Amino acid sequence: MRSSLSADWDFERETRSILLRFVAFAILLANLLLGGGAEAEGTHFAVIICYLVISIASVMSARFLPGRSWLKTLFVVLDALLVALILYAHILGGPVTENHNVTTSSLVVAFILLNHVGLKLDRRLVLVFSGIVLVAWIGMLAVTGARHHTADAVSFVAYFFNQDLGLTVSYGFTAFAIYLLAKDHDKTRKEALLADRRRLNLSRFFSPLVVADLQEGSSALELERRNAVIMFVDLRDFTSFAETAPARQLAAVLAQYRHLVSGIIFDHGGTVDKFIGDGVMAVFGQPTAMKDDADRALACALDLVDALNDWKHQNLVGGYPALSAGIGLHYGSVVGGVLDSGCHSEFTVIGDAVNVAQRLEALTKVLGSPLVVSSALVKQLRKPAPSALWTVQNEVALAGRRLPIDIWYLQTEVDSSVPSPVAGGAKTPLQRPSLQSSPFTAPDVGIG
Structure with missing residues (x-):
């Protein structure tokens, strides 16, 4: 993936370069029109034409x-x-004994x-x-001194070490500074x-706010409770599919699925904690908790239900x-931040809330x-969410957990004649607005 920053830099640089090129062309043209010596007029004219052609070709290639x-x-x-021709154009058209200063x-x-x-x-x-200009410039000084009619060792040195050589050295220092x-x-x-x-790599896994914290080394990244x-998303029967699917098809399906899920999570301000095969673990409220974390997480989950259903069809x-x-989806206490593991540090969350969320995801299949x-x-x-059909289930036992938990699960169709597959609760179809006025109180499960 090519950075947009690189593209912006290249464009601005080429724009400045083109503008200055035509400034130089204007000076060349003015020098010819205002008179640069009759003996050099032909050389100047040729240089201007060549420079114009080079400028147009440079713009077109850019x-x-x-x-x-x-x-x-x-x-x-x-x-x-x-430039070498411009500096000593008058040498080509004038007598050797003439003044050849630039x-x-x-x-x-x-x-x-x-x-x-x-x-x-x-x-x-x-x-x-x-390098080309300096070599040509010094070469022209040497040729000028050697061609003079009084060319002996003393006069050569005198004509070589003149004002032009000082300008050459100044030009070299300027070039070095620019370098x-x-x-x-x-x-x-x-x-x-x-x-x-x-x-860009971080933005593939974290929301923009988390990326900023990671780049700045914010204190919010330190491990704290x-x-x-916590959200867990998992594909059903993916293992069976992976056993027989061609490698390319498997990679394509998994890439589409991950791209879809992570995009929706980021849109709702969540963070992808990790990918585990066909599973995705996401967090809302890490590294910085917000008052509407639960609302955004539930809205994200409902959008994911719709998006994944469309993807399936x-x-x-x-x-x-x-x-x-x-x-x-579960809300609870976690320890989150950068977990130092020696050669590899991980930005993650740990705790009972993570285990509960994973058990709730496994419960969807049942x-x-x-x-x-x-x-x-x-x-x-904190506020009502879009309407949906919910069923409440009390005192649900989760594998590996001593205390039961009260849950709400989404139904695509209401069928009150079917008994609840989870023991310990009554099945009650509910509309989404009534969620916050539920008739029961969940027991204290001692999270954290």
């Missing part, structure tokens, strides 16, 4: 062939060669194009451009892109395995219900 590093290098090399306009163009390359923030391109800036930017950019990729809603129509799902909710969660609801 637009239609982005990411071609060899094209960027080619345009930088061509720019550097044009003109102000040619020097301005050389520095502008150096900045143009610098705005690409690519230290490799800065090295290529400045260091590009190097620092490259390091900062890599760190930012790495952080962005980590954020808090109340939270879509698979059935498409000839894929139609798998049902069960959801268990009850033939897509959703089983504990009365402890019902008591935490």
Whole structure:
């Protein structure tokens, strides 16, 4: 997955580069029109035409062939060669004995194009451009000194170590400074892109608020006891399907299922604690508890029931395995945070509430219900939720747990003639708005 941060950086960098390129073109054109010496006029005109062609080609390649590093290098090399021509264009057209000092306009163009390359923030391109220009510049100084009519050792040194050499050294220091800036930017950019990729990876498992805490190393990540809603989602008969299904089909079904479930959980502000095969464990209220954790968790569970039912029917129509799902939901005390395990630390929750939620999910298969909710969660609801058909079951025994629990489970169809499959309670179809005015009080199960 390519980071959007990288794309934004590349676009802004290319925009700045294109703008400065046409500023340099305007200076070249003004230099020709205002007079740069008749002997150099032909060279200047050729340079302007070449630079215009290179500029157009550079813009077109950035637009239609982005990411071609060899094209960027080619345009930088061509720019550097044009700068070398601009710096000493008058040498090509004038007598050897004439003054060959660089003109102000040619020097301005050389520095502008150096900045143009610098705005690409690519230290490799800065090295290529400045290296070609400096080698050509020093070579021109050497050729000028050697060609002079009084060319002896003393005069050569005098003509070589002149004002132009000082400008060359200044140009080299400027190029070095731009190189260091590009190097620092490259390091900062890599760190930012790495952080962005980590954020994107974390966002696949955690809600945005949790991602922010993980990135900042918030104190909310420390292990502490808090109340939270635990959700378990599991596919029924998945093990049988996995035993015979081709590997690709198995991976595709599992990926679709996980993507669907985690997306809905994130939409409701929950956190995916872990994937366990075809099971998903989610938490609402970790690492920071909110007053509406129970409401959001129940709304999420109801949306999951609908979404997974639609997914099942879509698979059935498409000839894929139609798998049902069960959801268990419980509110209780947990110990949550980053659990240090030596070489591998885990951001998770532990406690009796986790075990209860998992047992409630297992109960969905016995009850033939897509959703089983504990009365402890019902008591935490702060506002009415969408209508649904519920059945209350009192004193339900859970495997491995001494104290029974009162539950509410969702029915897709009401059939009062069918006896309750769980001993110890009466089956009563209820509408969702009456949840908060339930006629019973759940016993204290000693959670936490």
